[in-house]
Amino acid sequence: MTNFIVKKVAVLGAGVMGAQIAAHCVNAKVPVVLFDLPAKEGPKNGIVLRAIENLKKLSPAPLGNKDDASLIEVANYEDNLDVLAGCDLIIEAIAERMDWKHDLYAKVAPHIAPNAIFASNTSGLSINRLAEGFDDNLKARFCGVHFFNPPRYMHLVELIPTTSTNPAILDQLESFLTTTLGKGVVRAKDTPNFIANRVGIFGMLATIHEAEKFGLSVDVVDDLTGAKLGRAKSGTFRTADVVGLDTMGHVIKTMQDNLADDPFFSVYKTPEILSKLIAGGALGQKTGAGFYKKEGKEIKRIDPATGTYVAGGGKAADIVARILKEKDPVKKFKAMRESTNPQAQFLWAIFRDAFHYIAVHLKDIADNARDIDFAMRWGFGWSVGPFETWQAAGWKQIAEWVSQDIAEGKALTNAPLPAWVLDGPPAQQNGVHTAEGSYSASSNSFVPRSDLPVYQRQAFRAPVLGAAAEDPKTAGVTVHEDANVRVWHQNDDVLIISLKSKMHTIGQGVIDGLKLALAEAEKNFKGLVIWNTDAADGGPFSAGANLEEALPAYMAGGAKAIDPAVKALQDTFMQLKYANVPVVAAVAGIALGGGLELALHASKRVAALESYMGLVEVGVGLVPAGGGLKEAAVRAANEAKGTDILQFLKGHFTNAAMAAVSKSALEAKAMGYLKEDDVIVFNTYELLHVAKVQARSMFDAGYRPPLKKLIPVGGRYTLGTIKAQLVNMRDGGFISAHDFKLGEMIAAIVSGGDVDQGSLVSEQWLLDMERKAFLELLNNPKTQERIMGMLQTGKPVRN
Known part of the structure; x- marks a missing residue:
């Protein structure tokens, strides 16, 4: 099999669909050039430039990270047709008029590279009729590739051959669309409006x-x-x-x-x-x-x-x-x-x-x-x-x-x-x-289903009711299963833990399951992957700590009765971080609060593009207490490398204090929740495969857990600076008194508390601060109002 590598894509037509297809290519790190007609006045590429500006405003957002809009190369049909020679895939996405499309094809055909695939994103015109007038060589490389709107979010792409399309290019294109752009490909016949x-x-x-x-x-x-x-x-x-x-x-x-x-x-x-x-x-x-x-x-x-x-x-x-x-x-x-x-x-x-x-x-x-x-x-x-x-x-x-x-x-x-x-x-x-x-x-x-090699990357393909398919809930060999977790493997050397709790929330049962899985992985496997069976269906990674489970203990013994549970959560996450085999979190959907903290403590994260990650505890009047703020301090110290920590800490502090949630895995990387070498996967059906490959390769490369180090913190200086900004926000009426209190507590923890700037503290020191603040807030009437409001209505209370 020869590799089909798409070094560059050209999209012809900067309308709604063309611009969004270009945006999704950029999401997937595929270099892309967007063409349109030269503008009659102003800059010649004005039409394309306006379309790219518009991408930043659209909702739902076509770009995983708005800043990436600048990565789309701009071009017009008058000055830049020579750029097409460097493109391996050219997608035409202009208005649905056969005559306009034919005019454009006549203009671009001489510039298309001899092995490039040429495709039309028509939603219903005949692909055979569109190919009329091409020479035999180009006819063999032409097909329909119909994206659905909005292209980032809609899983379907229809692939439509002509009577002359070379079957090999369809296989190449299907593989590219499936893995690189994360799509579900259906091959359609050349009939009006396809399937x-x-x-x-x-x-x-x-x-x-x-x-x-x-x-x-x-x-x-x-x-x-x-x-x-x-x-x-x-x-x-x-x-x-x-x-x-x-x-x-x-x-x-x-x-x-x-x-x-x-x-x-x-x-x-x-x-x-x-x-x-x-x-x-x-x-x-x-x-x-x-x-x-x-x-x-x-x-x-x-x-x-x-x-x-x-x-x-x-x-x-x-x-x-x-x-x-x-x-x-x-x-x-x-x-x-x-x-x-x-x-x-x-x-x-x-x-x-x-x-x-x-x-x-x-x-x-x-x-x-x-x-x-x-x-x-x-x-x-x-x-x-x-x-x-x-x-x-x-x-x-x-x-x-x-x-x-x-x-x-x-x-x-x-x-x-x-x-x-x-x-x-x-x-x-x-x-x-x-x-x-x-x-x-x-x-x-x-x-039978397509047996293209790309589908070997999908451990569990999209099932069809009534057809034979392995159920991920029962597949493989079960090592341990209870109401909260299933620990299992696929007859190989990587152990998997799948959460079964509602919304995959983390309570005592999940903590016990993680400890059991970790002990088993360290004894008999190359690594542990945290992956949920509904990841491909938009299920959550984890909605965080199970508040309802903690209520009875709290009602009976107050905040101090919760202390052992919070300590157990922190200890378990630390065991994951310092495990002797790699632990890979396969994130898709929401990873909020304790769910994000679980992912932060893994050795590596493999995240689906549609991952929505954030420390949202302030919504219920609490501060993160599973090591999320400790990790913020650790990451800021690593980024600062001995310079002033404050500028690196600001973003981490703001994310937690504002309960900011990433709108994509790309944004989660920009926010610091994913590290630079964490992997983003575009097709959620491939998430388990990629996570297992990562775990195995880390082990095979001689994985050792990180050594425990002391962390330099910003101390009183950093806390004072952040607090001054919080005072301005409170006095200006932007945040409530309780928001101020929460912000001040978060700032104290990420700064390392009442210590000198540059002091070295242990991770445990920061964890103890998290836990102390969390328990203190549980006794606060304003926090209790927020928790009850959330449990009753599911919406945050602003008080």
């Missing part, structure tokens, strides 16, 4: 159609089709507003223009209400009005009958909400179909329409059923794909009901279900997903 938008936009149109039929308002539909169905909480109409009604109209038009012979063609008619909104300039979120409009603090909804905005907030009927809570899909669908409530009938109708559609179109739009399920899960945020839903609800029963509705004229078209649904292999196997693979209608067989 996710084809099925997803049909679903939205069918939903609008059925909502009219059953007389449901947009807010009720969104409540029914959002989180209650395990889909994006924005539901249907709110999602359309976010995407932009003009964009949605454009995707619908692609279907109208290219799918005249589709049995569902009548459904592709632009809904009247959509046409009216677009004509009136109400394009959704970007214009401030669409299906919804915010007036003051109130969010109003469109009333299609009058075209005016009226009070919103409509919700699902209680009886329907109860049906949707049913855990057994077989019972849920039976209840939905048999209910006389119009909302339940609407829900059955949109599911039936989706099942009907994917059955009729599986053969022409996708290689197999798995690709449709992944496309909807990764591109539209569904927790379960449509084929998975059908299979779980009883393949044959659902097929009979859909057939019955078609026969009775209730479906959107009278096209029958394909024969394979009722009599083919899926009917015999009770579904499309089986142990041997997922059903392909075009080959009438069950197709």
Whole structure:
């Protein structure tokens, strides 16, 4: 296998998608040049420069670290086409006009390097037609690569070959997209709107159609089709507003223009209400009005009958909400179909329409059923794909009901279900997903998953309901398991501990589990990895110490009754730091308070890009007491290397005092929570693999724990300087008296207390200060208010 190394990417088009794709390349340390037309006035690269400036303002943020915006190279088509020669991957992302794209291709083609891959980020135009006019060499290196918006956060990328695309470049591109950019790749056929938008936009149109039929308002539909169905909480109409009604109209038009012979063609008619909104300039979120409009603090909804905005907030009927809570899909669908409530009938109708559609179109739009399920899960945020839903609800029963509705004229078209649904292999196997693979209608067989080498980096690939897959909760060999932790290994030389507590909070059970795992790793393994089985599903690393568990002891014996638990936490974290084998924290999702302190004491951290790390204890009126402030003092001393510690300590102090949380692993590195040599992983499915590789290589390189050293601290001088700033903030009304007290305590600990500047103290000295401050605050009524408020409402109390 030859390495496919992308030394540089060019993105053509600095619009919303192009600029964000460029930003995500920079997140992944891939050098990128962003092109657009030369500006008519001002600096020639003005269009690109404005687009890059805009990246810093967008929310959710396209850049993991805003400062990296300056790393995007700027270019225009008039002066800089020669830059293309140094690019290994060129992604075109201009407006969805075939003629404009062809004009641009004619301009850039002569400058493309002989081995570079050229790809279009079109959301639905024909890739074969886009390739017309290329010579054979370039045709073989051209394909579609369709990112979903926003590209940093949406897992899906659709990869679409032409009839001439060289298969090797698709494998290279899939590997790059998967590991370097962290994406889930689905290969699509060259059909209008490919897979996710084809099925997803049909679903939205069918939903609008059925909502009219059953007389449901947009807010009720969104409540029914959002989180209650395990889909994006924005539901249907709110999602359309976010995407932009003009964009949605454009995707619908692609279907109208290219799918005249589709049995569902009548459904592709632009809904009247959509046409009216677009004509009136109400394009959704970007214009401030669409299906919804915010007036003051109130969010109003469109009333299609009058075209005016009226009070919103409509919700699902209680009886329907109860049906949707049913855990057994077989019972849920039976209840939905048999209910006389119009909302339940609407829900059955949109599911039936989706099942009907994917059955009729599986053969022409996708290689197999798995690709449709992944496309909807990764591109539209569904927790379960449509084929998975059908299979779980009883393949044959659902097929009979859909057939019955078609026969009775209730479906959107009278096209029958394909024969394979009722009599083919899926009917015999009770579904499309089986142990041997997922059903392909075009080959009438069950197709196994891709065996590209890149997938060997994923210990547990994204599972499909009904298909064979190893469950990370039970995989490998269990060394010890209880309600709080599982200690296990994959028949190799690295031990893994997975937290099982709610939100992976740290209580006595987790502390005991960490000690047990560490003792076992030191005796029999090359290292210990802390990795949670839900890391790839957005689960937390750890939400911190388990406050609720500590309450009974506190109620019975006051603050001093908590002292042993805090001491045990500190001691355990120190044992991890000075363990005789490397301990690697595999962080993904939130790592807050004690959860971050757990990661800080590991020998190394491997963090997913989407890691949100912070010491947030001030939110509950406490200070970090698991060694987080001690580590701040240690790191500041290391950074200062004998110069004035204060300037290095300021950032660490502010992060803790303001309970700042990183918005990405890149930002966590800038904040000092991740060290320079900690590893950032873009694909969470690869997190365990990379963490184990790190642990093993550290051991094999002759790992020794750090020697315990004394730490130079800033002492009274540093504390006085920080306190003066806190006084100004309190007197200016920026912080409360209790915030001032917390800030002063944090400053005292990170400064090493009432000692001379440059004094040397031990880690234990700082830990004792942390614990003393923590216990003192527990007796403070203002802190007690904050803790109770957080436990009752989940929101911080400002007092």
